[in-house]
Amino acid sequence: MVMTAVKQKSVDRYVRERDRFAEMLEMARLVPGDEGELYAKMFEILLDAKETIVDCVENDKPFIAGYFCNAPELFTAMGVPWFMVMESPFLQSSAPYVLSEIDATEHMGLGTDLCTAIRLPIYYIEEGLMPVPTAAVGLLYPCDATPMLQQVIMHNQGWKDVPIFSCDPPYTSDERAITYFAEELKRMVTFLEEHTGHTMDIDRLREVCEESNRTYSLWQDYNELRRNVPSPHGFTPGGSTAFAISQCFTAGDPRCTEWFDLLYKCGEARVKAGQGSIVGNPDWKERIRLFWFDILPFIWAEDFLPWLEQEWGAVVVMDMFGHCPYTLIDTTNEDTIFYGLAKRALIDAPMIRQARGTAENFSNDIRRIVPDYKIDAVIWPGHMGHKDGSAASGIMRRTCRELGVPFLHIGLDLFDPRYTSVDEIKDRVSEFFTGMGLG
Amino acid sequence: MNATPFAGMGLGREDPVGPYDECIIELGARVDTIRGRMAPSAPSVRETFHPQESLLDGLPVTVGPGANPGVILRSDTFVELGNPAEGSCAAVLWTTDPGLVVDGRIRLLGPDIPEAQGASLPFAQMVIVAGPSLGPDEHEILMGIQNLSDTVEGFMAKSTSEYVWARVSGAGAAKGLDLDTLGRVLLQRVKASVPGATSAEVVFVTSSRDDVRSLSDLAATARQIGSDILRQTWKDRGFDLECDFDCSSCTDQEVCDDIREVIVATARVAVAKKQERTKKKDRTWRERIFNA
Numbered sequence: 001m002v003m004t005a006v007k008q009k010s011v012d013r014y015v016r017e018r019d020r021f022a023e024m025l026e027m028a029r030l031v032p033g034d035e036g037e038l039y040a041k042m043f044e045i046l047l048d049a050k051e052t053i054v055d056c057v058e059n060d061k062p063f064i065a066g067y068f069c070n071a072p073e074l075f076t077a078m079g080v081p082w083f084m085v086m087e088s089p090f091l092q093s094s095a096p097y098v099l100s101e102i103d104a105t106e107h108m109g110l111g112t113d114l115c116t117a118i119r120l121p122i123y124y125i126e127e128g129l130m131p132v133p134t135a136a137v138g139l140l141y142p143c144d145a146t147p148m149l150q151q152v153i154m155h156n157q158g159w160k161d162v163p164i165f166s167c168d169p170p171y172t173s174d175e176r177a178i179t180y181f182a183e184e185l186k187r188m189v190t191f192l193e194e195h196t197g198h199t200m201d202i203d204r205l206r207e208v209c210e211e212s213n214r215t216y217s218l219w220q221d222y223n224e225l226r227r228n229v230p231s232p233h234g235f236t237p238g239g240s241t242a243f244a245i246s247q248c249f250t251a252g253d254p255r256c257t258e259w260f261d262l263l264y265k266c267g268e269a270r271v272k273a274g275q276g277s278i279v280g281n282p283d284w285k286e287r288i289r290l291f292w293f294d295i296l297p298f299i300w301a302e303d304f305l306p307w308l309e310q311e312w313g314a315v316v317v318m319d320m321f322g323h324c325p326y327t328l329i330d331t332t333n334e335d336t337i338f339y340g341l342a343k344r345a346l347i348d349a350p351m352i353r354q355a356r357g358t359a360e361n362f363s364n365d366i367r368r369i370v371p372d373y374k375i376d377a378v379i380w381p382g383h384m385g386h387k388d389g390s391a392a393s394g395i396m397r398r399t400c401r402e403l404g405v406p407f408l409h410i411g412l413d414l415f416d417p418r419y420t421s422v423d424e425i426k427d428r429v430s431e432f433f434t435g436m437g438l439g
Numbered sequence: 440m441n442a443t444p445f446a447g448m449g450l451g452r453e454d455p456v457g458p459y460d461e462c463i464i465e466l467g468a469r470v471d472t473i474r475g476r477m478a479p480s481a482p483s484v485r486e487t488f489h490p491q492e493s494l495l496d497g498l499p500v501t502v503g504p505g506a507n508p509g510v511i512l513r514s515d516t517f518v519e520l521g522n523p524a525e526g527s528c529a530a531v532l533w534t535t536d537p538g539l540v541v542d543g544r545i546r547l548l549g550p551d552i553p554e555a556q557g558a559s560l561p562f563a564q565m566v567i568v569a570g571p572s573l574g575p576d577e578h579e580i581l582m583g584i585q586n587l588s589d590t591v592e593g594f595m596a597k598s599t600s601e602y603v604w605a606r607v608s609g610a611g612a613a614k615g616l617d618l619d620t621l622g623r624v625l626l627q628r629v630k631a632s633v634p635g636a637t638s639a640e641v642v643f644v645t646s647s648r649d650d651v652r653s654l655s656d657l658a659a660t661a662r663q664i665g666s667d668i669l670r671q672t673w674k675d676r677g678f679d680l681e682c683d684f685d686c687s688s689c690t691d692q693e694v695c696d697d698i699r700e701v702i703v704a705t706a707r708v709a710v711a712k713k714q715e716r717t718k719k720k721d722r723t724w725r726e727r728i729f730n731a
Contacts, residue, residue: 325600372598
């Protein structure tokens, strides 16, 4: 099918990322053993997600824009292809060109104090660099910046015909709030049925949620392996990758369960062999177990995270997105299913869990994770967009003090290494480790 | 403190003194209901009593920080407790009324660890603590007690947030690890961590998914009460967990008003500029037509 220039432009970045994933998949297939297969399976899922969207755009098939915290099991059950609006800043594959795109967001007048993860999709939409979906599911939480992104979706000329529905998030986290949000998710399904032509079959949804439960159970199992000293993996392949595979590209999908099964197998093999994050260097030893309480800095991860491990023996044993506080979904009936999905979307999902609700989640998670994972230090990176969390850093610091674990608040941009340079961050971290007697 | 989810339920107590008192009374009633439902052939409620001074005497396994140093792998698991698919809940309920707690009592409704090899048992773990001086200051410590983490040899509590999901290893079970042991460790942790705790007891339920579920809403209510306590505790420390949305009492109202004025003024300027541009455009258009 011949595409218009506008359509072609909207999908160009996706085609580029698809091709990048295809290359990465080929490379992963060359890595022998289970760990090679693990990476290959991951890229298969990512690649398939990209290919599906490109196919939808090229062939005028319905697809939607959404978020990981919109209960993506519903999209899977309905068979609606979807992509995450705020996806690129989290993909390392964007690293080669994301800095120039961040510059472009400034040139178009967006304030540099606005979260980069929000600024980038605004730029993509305004510049026609994001596929225009059949319908969009918005996000009005967890922070003030996300509704702004929805406003752009609503008012952009290219998206003017895209119907949008956003679930109304309650402020509290009690039973009433979850029940209310479950009803919102049901309204979202009605909206999607109306605009995509796909329908919901409750038996299919039950199957998908049961598959999703298997995925999350395996994730929980895997995370227990990270409690081992040494932790079998560091910043990759578990942690945030597990988050991405469980809910960012597809959810309730047997391929996700297979991936987690393999992840567990790889982790278990390392635990049994007494191996840590770095294998093959007999002089290397895990010396500092870190809880990185935010998203990992994917765009500049390669400049920083391997340095942490090699220079300091400091391993990110747990991070905000690798944490698995999810509740399994009770699939007894439609109401229990929607209730379970609502709880996950509103309370369990990372960043939402911390930024939407009351700040006690910061304190409670630290209290649980530090002893369970034998954490030696907690780092709150202080991403410039996570002002809500930075406002709670006093609570985090005090909690850490009570637990007797050092706490570091840096202040950086997780996507832009020019905000606080990687060298400066390394200095801060080194001083912190030395000052606290960890190094 | 809002602790009235059971108000009007005829619990026979009109003057609850602590935030969890009604929960504790309701727990007693529900345990009685579960006991009544259990088949006569099944092992009914097993009760043991342990004086404080001998809580850890003769335990079959080692206890203490790091007593279970590694992880218990799936392949080494003797029994799983509290998989959410089977049913799981946990709570710590505290009171200042010693009359609500039988000190040193451990009750088990349902099969014990040695009887459940290879099974995945539903699991409820309810710890009840009393002490005349107990208050919000002890709350966080008490909440932390229920997570046994890696402190019991052969036992691994998974790192979950709202319930207890655990594994018992084959080696632990072979040494005689049972729920009475876990109960004694929990009681010891209470007494050791909170000097003001004068009495404590533990209830375990493993009988069925429905029985465990019948306690889930109680655990949820306890969590909500706990959140309220925490919020107040942090407030007393100088940290507000919630924003105050009431403009009349907000200390930032002056700043907020200033921002609003700036926004209005900026909008006025923008409208004026737009009107000016429109006029100019209109003029240019007229001039062009006129000149043509």
